[in-house]
Amino acid sequence: MKKIAINGFGRIGRSSLKIILDTPDLEVVGINDLMTIENAVYLLKYDSIYGKYNKKVSFEGDFILIDDHKIRYTAIKDPAELPWKELQVDVVIESTGFFTNKADAEKHLTAGSKFVVISGPTKDTPTVVHGVNTEDGKVAVFSCASCTTNNISPIIEILGRRIGIKKAILNTTHAYTASQTLVDAPSKREPRMGRTAGINLAPAATGAAIATTKALPQYLGKFDGVAVRVPVPVGSISDITFVTEKPTTVEEINSVLIEESKTDRYHKVVAVTDEPLVSTDIIKSPFAATVDLEMTRVVDGDLVKVMAWYDNEWGFTNQMIRQIQEL
Ligand SMILES: NC(=O)c1ccc[n+]([C@@H]2O[C@H](COP(=O)([O-])OP(=O)(O)OC[C@H]3O[C@@H](n4cnc5c(N)ncnc54)[C@H](O)[C@@H]3O)[C@@H](O)[C@H]2O)c1
Structure with a gap:
C-alpha cells in the first residue's frame, strides 16, 4: 500500500x-x-x-x-x-x-x-503522460503535464506511429479554471485570462502542444497550439489538425483509434465515441481522451482533423493516479 x-x-x-x-x-x-x-x-x-x-x-x-x-x-x-x-x-x-x-x-x-x-506543466523536470511515456516516470520528481497534454499526446503517439505525422497544430476549447477570474481583473498570466470567465470566449496561449513534445521529442518544433477558454466550468474538447506522412482516409484514422483504444497500453487512457456528445456528457469520464469519431475529417488525403473530449479535472487526475500506481 x-x-x-x-x-x-x-x-x-x-x-x-x-x-x-x-x-x-x-x-x-x-x-x-x-x-x-x-x-x-x-x-x-x-x-x-x-x-x-x-x-x-x-x-x-x-x-x-x-x-x-x-x-x-x-x-x-x-x-x-x-x-x-x-x-x-x-x-x-x-x-x-x-x-x-x-x-x-x-x-x-x-x-x-x-x-x-x-x-501541471514544468520547465525543468521530466514530463510523463501515462500510456505515452509511462517508463520515464521512474524518477523522484516528475510532472504529469496538463490535462490537455494528457488528452492530445496519446492521439499524436498513436497516429504518428500508425499513419505518420509531419506536423500538427492544436486548438482546445477549454473549460475555465482557477487561473481565470470571476469578474474583470488584472492577470499575471495574460490579459484575456483576467476577463470575466463565465461570459466570455477567451482566446489564450496553451503550452500543451509544446509539453507534448517533451513526452514525444520526435515532434519538437513540429507541434504548437492555442486554446479558447469558454464559459463552462468543466468539460473540454481538443481539435488537432495535422499533415500525414502518407495518404489516408477518415475510415483508416477512425479504425486505428478504435483498435488502439482496446490495447493494453491504451484501454484505460483513450476511448472512442460515435454518440452525439456535448461537454456535460464528458463530466467524470476517467479517460484522458474520448475521440469523437463523427468529427474526424480528411482533406485531400493528407490534411487530417481529429477531435477528442476530456474532463479536464477528472480525466487528468485519473491519468496522474494511474502513473502513481506505476511507482
Ligand atoms: N483544473 C484543471 O482542469 C487542471 C487540470 C490539470 C492540471 N491542473 C493544474 O493543477 C494545479 C492546481 O490546479 P487546480 O485547478 O486544482 O487549482 P485550485 O486553485 O483549485 O487549487 C489549488 C489549491 O492550492 C492551495 N494552495 C495555494 N498555495 C498553497 C500552499 N503554499 N500550500 C498548500 N496549498 C496551497 C489553494 O488554497 C487551493 O486550494 C495547477 O498547476 C493547474 O495548472 C489543473
Whole structure:
C-alpha cells in the first residue's frame, strides 16, 4: 500500500483524494492546504460539478474523517516543513499550482517523501503522460503535464506511429479554471485570462502542444497550439489538425483509434465515441481522451482533423493516479 500526501486541496487535490479512496493499492495519509480544515471538509462534501460526496465526511482536531479513513490535515505554507517523514509518505501529489519547478518540488523530498508528482506543466523536470511515456516516470520528481497534454499526446503517439505525422497544430476549447477570474481583473498570466470567465470566449496561449513534445521529442518544433477558454466550468474538447506522412482516409484514422483504444497500453487512457456528445456528457469520464469519431475529417488525403473530449479535472487526475500506481 503506497502512502500518498496531497499538497493543495483544490480541484485537482480533491479529485485526487476521491479517486484514491476508490483505488485499492493507494492510501492518502496527509493533506495540506492553507484553508481551514472546516473549509476543506465543506468543499469535499459539496461540489458544484460532481455533486454531494457519497461518503460520510467530518473532522476531529487535525484529522479529516471519511467513512472509516482518518487523514492528517495541515495548513503549512512551506513544503519543506510538512510532516511527510512522520507520516511515512511515499508520494506527494503537488497540486497547489505554485511549486512546479524542480527545486521547489524537491522540498517535499526534504520533508521526507520518496517521490513528488507535479500536477501541471514544468520547465525543468521530466514530463510523463501515462500510456505515452509511462517508463520515464521512474524518477523522484516528475510532472504529469496538463490535462490537455494528457488528452492530445496519446492521439499524436498513436497516429504518428500508425499513419505518420509531419506536423500538427492544436486548438482546445477549454473549460475555465482557477487561473481565470470571476469578474474583470488584472492577470499575471495574460490579459484575456483576467476577463470575466463565465461570459466570455477567451482566446489564450496553451503550452500543451509544446509539453507534448517533451513526452514525444520526435515532434519538437513540429507541434504548437492555442486554446479558447469558454464559459463552462468543466468539460473540454481538443481539435488537432495535422499533415500525414502518407495518404489516408477518415475510415483508416477512425479504425486505428478504435483498435488502439482496446490495447493494453491504451484501454484505460483513450476511448472512442460515435454518440452525439456535448461537454456535460464528458463530466467524470476517467479517460484522458474520448475521440469523437463523427468529427474526424480528411482533406485531400493528407490534411487530417481529429477531435477528442476530456474532463479536464477528472480525466487528468485519473491519468496522474494511474502513473502513481506505476511507482
Ligand atoms: N483544473 C484543471 O482542469 C487542471 C487540470 C490539470 C492540471 N491542473 C493544474 O493543477 C494545479 C492546481 O490546479 P487546480 O485547478 O486544482 O487549482 P485550485 O486553485 O483549485 O487549487 C489549488 C489549491 O492550492 C492551495 N494552495 C495555494 N498555495 C498553497 C500552499 N503554499 N500550500 C498548500 N496549498 C496551497 C489553494 O488554497 C487551493 O486550494 C495547477 O498547476 C493547474 O495548472 C489543473
